[in-house]
Amino acid sequence: MRIRIVHDTVYTYEQPARGLIQLMRLTPRDHDGQHVREWRIEPSVNGRLTAREDGFGNLIHWFSADDPTDALTVRVTGEVETFETDGIVRGAVERLPDLFYLRDTPLTEASPELQVFARRIADAGDAGPLPVLHRLLSAVPEAVAFAPGPASASTTASQAFEAGSGVCQDLAHVFLAAARHLDIPARYVSGYVRRSDEEEDAAHGWAEALVPDLGWVGFDPAYGLSTTEAHVRVATGLDYLGAAPIRGSRTGGGTETLTVTLQVGESTVPVHRPNLPIQAQSQSQGG
Numbered sequence: 001m002r003i004r005i006v007h008d009t010v011y012t013y014e015q016p017a018r019g020l021i022q023l024m025r026l027t028p029r030d031h032d033g034q035h036v037r038e039w040r041i042e043p044s045v046n047g048r049l050t051a052r053e054d055g056f057g058n059l060i061h062w063f064s065a066d067d068p069t070d071a072l073t074v075r076v077t078g079e080v081e082t083f084e085t086d087g088i089v090r091g092a093v094e095r096l097p098d099l100f101y102l103r104d105t106p107l108t109e110a111s112p113e114l115q116v117f118a119r120r121i122a123d124a125g126d127a128g129p130l131p132v133l134h135r136l137l138s139a140v141p142e143a144v145a146f147a148p149g150p151a152s153a154s155t156t157a158s159q160a161f162e163a164g165s166g167v168c169q170d171l172a173h174v175f176l177a178a179a180r181h182l183d184i185p186a187r188y189v190s191g192y193v194r195r196s197d198e199e200e201d202a203a204h205g206w207a208e209a210l211v212p213d214l215g216w217v218g219f220d221p222a223y224g225l226s227t228t229e230a231h232v233r234v235a236t237g238l239d240y241l242g243a244a245p246i247r248g249s250r251t252g253g254g255t256e257t258l259t260v261t262l263q264v265g266e267s268t269v270p271v272h273r274p275n276l277p278i279q280a281q282s283q284s285q286g287g
Contacts, residue, residue: 001230008261015254017250018251027051043063050063058237082230087217103180107157108173146165146221173188173240184210187236189206189233190235192231194265
């Protein structure tokens with residue numbers, strides 16, 4: 001599948017904001033399941049855009065505005081060829097040992113109730129990691145109803161589990177908390193998913209877990225399925241904060257208003273799988 005993405009993040013400020021800096025995890029990398037054909041990041045104001053790599057192996061861009069501004073739009077446009085891999089992620093850049101992903105964070109700590117939930121799922125059948133993860137994939141959206149909407153960095157896995165509903169980020173955090181409680185390394189993934197030609201109001205988030213003899217496998221608890229060629233993988237972290245598309249800082253500016261528009265559609269250009277193995281290289285495209 002060839003997927004076309006247009007993603008606008010618009011910030012407006014009551015007063016001109018000074019010292020505006022944005023850290024962007026908005027650029028996907030190649031791996032066996034996807035090939036980045038073109039990608040561009042375009043801030044609407046003058047400034048410096050620098051490409052780097054973080055500790056997780058994500059491509060990041062630092063943007064610093066030259067002058068105070070009362071509005072900033074970050075536009076991402078690109079096309080990615082994706083290939084069906086049954087959710088298995090191979091050829092991705094890995095900078096950290098697998099056991100690192102057993103670490104809890106404030107967003108993914110499992111409450112006693114969530115621990116009981118995880119153990120009940122584990123005890124419900126075959127004890128192998130893959131069957132347990134698939135049962136967890138089915139059970140999480142039954143326990144926490146998916147309510148599409150923008151992500152929030154303040155809701156924890158335990159809070160979402162208690163509330164019984166949440167956005168995709170919340171379901172991913174519940175999945176991570178349960179998997180780690182069962183001693184299965186798991187991580188958060190941010191990216192995009194092709195659903196329709198209609199505009200969306202947020203990017204997407206899901207989980208990956210480590211399965212012996214298979215490696216990392218993608219699980220999307222918001223939709224109750226393993227990741228498919230409709231998913232475009234952008235960044236990973238221990239939780240949403242480690243893979244958030246944009247985080248920033250500024251001085252002044254007063255109240256901030258954030259608006260996101262997103263189009264994820266299938267391109268009409270035919271897909272041709274590359275003959276050579278995909279190299280996991282830094283994509284340096286930027287505005």
